[in-house]
Amino acid sequence: MPTLDKCSWPFALLVTSMLILIAPKICSNSKIRYYGCYVCYVFYVSLIPMLLSPYFLLRARDITNLLLVGKILKNLNKFIGIKWTVRNEHILSKNRGAVITANHQSIFDILGMFNMWETMGMCTAIAKKELLYVPPFGPAAWLAGLVYIDRRNPKSALQTLKSNTRLIRQFKAKLWVFPEGTRNKTGEQLLTFKKGAFRLAIDTKGPIIPVVFSPYYFINGRDRTFERGEIIISVLEEIPTDGLKPEDTDDLMRRTHDLMSKEYEKLKKEVEGKCRREISFERT
Template identity: 45%
Template sequence: MELQGFGFTVLSFCMMVLLVLYKCSNTVKYYVKYLIYTACVMIAAMLFIPYFCFRPKNVENLLIYAEVLKHLTSVLGIKWTLRGAEHLNKNKSFVIVANHQTCLDIMGMFNIWNVIKLMTAIAKKELLYAGTFGPAAYLAGLVFIDRNSSKGKEAMNMAMEKLKQDNIKLWVFPEGTRRSTGEIHQFKKGAFHTAIQYQIPIVPVVYSSYNHFLDHKQKVFGEGEVIINALPEISTKGLTVKDIDELMEHTKQRMDIVFRKISAEAAANLKDN
């Protein structure tokens, strides 16, 4: 009993020290927030895997997963503001292309999934082996592709056949790799090729910059707002593969303009508060 009491005392002391460090040290707060985020994603995945096994590859599983995990927002101190919801909640299939800055973009998706409802996403094959998240995401209908293989486009096209039939949206990060440099980088062609091939619209979604409250180099993870702005759809009717480059550039230009505008607004809102 004395040993148990001593162990409890040590644990309580360690928790108090961690709490003080969390309040006083930006670095500790940075790592603790990411640890909480990662742990909750993995634990939720582990708990949902048995349920997902009863209806594998059903994209409604993703909606349930997102509905639970979106409550992490209050713990992380991020406010997500969605604009243009009317462009996302239509009962038809389209390709959503969004800029990619950090793994927290997924949390933004969790917070707006209930608006989009029937949706899946493209993910790199490596995530399939990311702890419990990979198997859960696979069972929930996420589409995994090998970006370094010619089969990646084939896998995306095979997935799109069923998605179009069932009015399911496909979310893609066309930059491929996340970069928090304060700009939108060059797009890859996959999403645009798929949209043209199946003659379905593209809906651009823009995340404002995280840089006013998140700094990976300085290990700062404060509180702030991320504005998610969905733009009107871009039609692909009548377009062919010859139009891919022009379609990509047109989409990126529209997103660039909005990105600069809402990033400045989100940073100004933080200063006002």
């Protein structure tokens, strides 16, 4: 049986990569696109950090590594077919430490982050500890500066967050957190928030920057369809934490949840109206 010699492996990997990359772009069958887009996403989000690992080893745990990853992986958007429209992006560009709180609906939220990473500058994100043990992405992302927490152990998770306060205070970095704690699979309304992000913001005196993603109206997990579409990302005005104490955590969390929920409802109505107009246009 013929085998690939050592020189053939890079070529085989290149060909495989190109096929996986262009398949979602050229395929017209929505169900095939559905699986193709997910495969493309998972493949490249694993491949790129793995290839960059030797570079990360030279700068282990330096969060500027993630800026490089973002610059490369944001190009996936043009192949998968997601258009990101960011409103009030200038709020993210300020050179100061902050806690970014965003709603979480899909693994493609990460592409939205990559799309804004150059604007955010010094930034890292919180991820569940289980991902650390998913090679090659988990270990490579850890080397790049991603922060893992144990969601099943609130005390441990809070301690991990506290151990990274220097990123906000000393390096003026932004820490991206999904305060719902898990993906919101229904998308009807925002899930209840966890306290960690808000306690961290109070401890570091860094502002909360709420970020709201509109619903993925063009992805239907039940019917396994994945059309091309647009996600609106609305960046809300920062919420200052100066003068707040630990006992104000619940109030800060509630205020942030209320603001993000109202914005999410507005975006949901907007994209639902856009979807109806597109269907009406297709029928005429």
